[in-house]
Amino acid sequence: MTLTVRSESPTPERSTVWLEGRLDAETFASFDETMRDITPLVDNGGTLVLDLSALDYISSAGLRSLAVLRKQMRDRNGRTLLLNPPPQVRKVFEIVKAVPVAEVFASVAELDQYLDHIQKQLTPPRD
Amino acid sequence: MRLRIPNRLEDVFAALDQAAGHLARHHIDEACRADVRLVLEELLVNIVRHGYPGGRDGEISIFIDIHRDHVQLKLEDDAQPFDARGHELPDLSGDIADREIGGLGLHLIHNIADDLTYVRDGNLNITIARFCPTLPDEPSP
Numbered sequence: 296m297t298l299t300v301r302s303e304s305p306t307p308e309r310s311t312v313w314l315e316g317r318l319d320a321e322t323f324a325s326f327d328e329t330m331r332d333i334t335p336l337v338d339n340g341g342t343l344v345l346d347l348s349a350l351d352y353i354s355s356a357g358l359r360s361l362a363v364l365r366k367q368m369r370d371r372n373g374r375t376l377l378l379n380p381p382p383q384v385r386k387v388f389e390i391v392k393a394v395p396v397a398e399v400f401a402s403v404a405e406l407d408q409y410l411d412h413i414q415k416q417l418t419p420p421r422d
Numbered sequence: 423m424r425l426r427i428p429n430r431l432e433d434v435f436a437a438l439d440q441a442a443g444h445l446a447r448h449h450i451d452e453a454c455r456a457d458v459r460l461v462l463e464e465l466l467v468n469i470v471r472h473g474y475p476g477g478r479d480g481e482i483s484i485f486i487d488i489h490r491d492h493v494q495l496k497l498e499d500d501a502q503p504f505d506a507r508g509h510e511l512p513d514l515s516g517d518i519a520d521r522e523i524g525g526l527g528l529h530l531i532h533n534i535a536d537d538l539t540y541v542r543d544g545n546l547n548i549t550i551a552r553f554c555p556t557l558p559d560e561p562s563p
Contacts, residue, residue, distance in 0.1 A: 320467045321435045352456055354463050355527035358518065366519035383456040390533045391526050392514045 298322035300329045307338035309410070311378075315349035318357030327360055334364070339371045342410065348379040353387050361393065374398070378406055423487075429473065429480035429501070434466040441486055448488045454555035457534050458486070458495055461551050464527035465497055465506065469547075473501025492536070493553045498546050505540045506531055506549060 298316040305311070312333060318326055337343055343364070353361075365375045377399045380388060388394055400406040423444045427433040438459055445455045466482065474480050485496040512525035532538065535551035542548075 319463060320431070352459065354460055355530055356467070358526055362518040362521070365517065369517075369519055382453065383460075387460070387530065390530060391512075391518070393518045395517070 298326060300326060302333050305333065305336050307336070307341060309342045309344065310334075310337045311344040311346055313346045313349065317352040318350060318360065319352060319354040320356040323356045323360045326357075327363070330360075330364060334367055337368070337373060339373065341371075341373045343368050343373060343375045344378055344406065345375065346378045347384055348381065350381065350384050353384050355391075358387070358391060358393055365394075376400060376406060376409070378403065423485070425484040427482050427484070429470045429482060429499075431467070431470055434463070434470055437466065437484055438463055441484065444486060445488070445493070450488065450493060451555050454493060454553050457553050458493055461531050461535050461553075462495060462497075464531050465549060465551075468506070468527060469497070469499050469501050469504070473499060473504060473547075475502065491554065493555060495535075495551045495553070497549045500545050501547060503542050504547055505542075507538055507540055 298314065298318060301313040301315070302310060303313075310333060312330070314326075316322070334343065345361075345364075361375075368375045375398070377388075377394060379401055380399060385399075388399070400409065423441070425437050425440060427437050441462055442455055442459050445458060450458075462484070466484075469480075469482060480500050482497060482499040482501075485494075485498075487494045487496070506528055509525065509528050512529055513521065514529075531551070534553075536554050537550075537552040539550045540548065
């Protein structure tokens with residue numbers, strides 16, 4: 296098996312998906328299929344986190360899958376955030392300017408901080 | 423290393439694994455192995471998907487030569503003429519979700535190979551890409 300996709304205890308607000316292996320012309324179709332089951336579980340306005348720390352490799356076929364995912368999430372006012380891409384994946388993202396740098400995080404703590412910040416902006420302060 | 427494969431996707435993926443194994447056995451560093459794999463995947467998938475309109479059978483030869491200071495990848499295929507260098511690069515402005523997705527593979531090939539050459543010889547496309555790995559005896563930058 297060249298790509299493993301794992302999702303654990305998603306909530307309607309936030310779902311994390313772990314990718315392990317290679318997201319390329321060989322594996323993107325099964326990835327797309329798996330994500331078709333997962334993304335509807337995230338509410339409109341929710342956050343999809345892709346943990347890429349175990350993703351060894353991505354090619355243009357994988358980039359297309361991620362672009363489609365981002366579009367689907369955004370069309371529902373949601374967001375797709377990327378966690379900890381290894382050097383090869385980061386390099387490919389940078390070459391094609393795949394994602395805004397502000398949406399790539401090096402750690403869960405950094406990601407939580409960002410989401411807290413967004414949440415505070417959305418929630419009016421109490422008196 | 424020389425591999426000769428038919429123009430089918432399943433053979434492309436098997437060839438990618440063989441090429442990766444060959445580079446690993448010759449102690450090419452991980453970053454360079456990934457670069458070669460990526461360029462090889464993009465080139466081969468492109469040839470198989472677009473090179474044989476009408477679905478005729480074709481043959482692709484893959485040569486990987488490991489030199490002291492670089493890795494050379496050479497492809498010979500009997501697909502219709504295609505120069506990976508001569509194509510308009512995609513518009514990389516804005517969010518990837520909004521873009522026309524074509525051309526990303528070619529853009530990656532251009533940026534990742536250290537050198538890319540192409541000649542048409544008779545009915546063959548000959549594409550050569552070079553990669554410069556980090557040599558183990560090189561001082562770190």
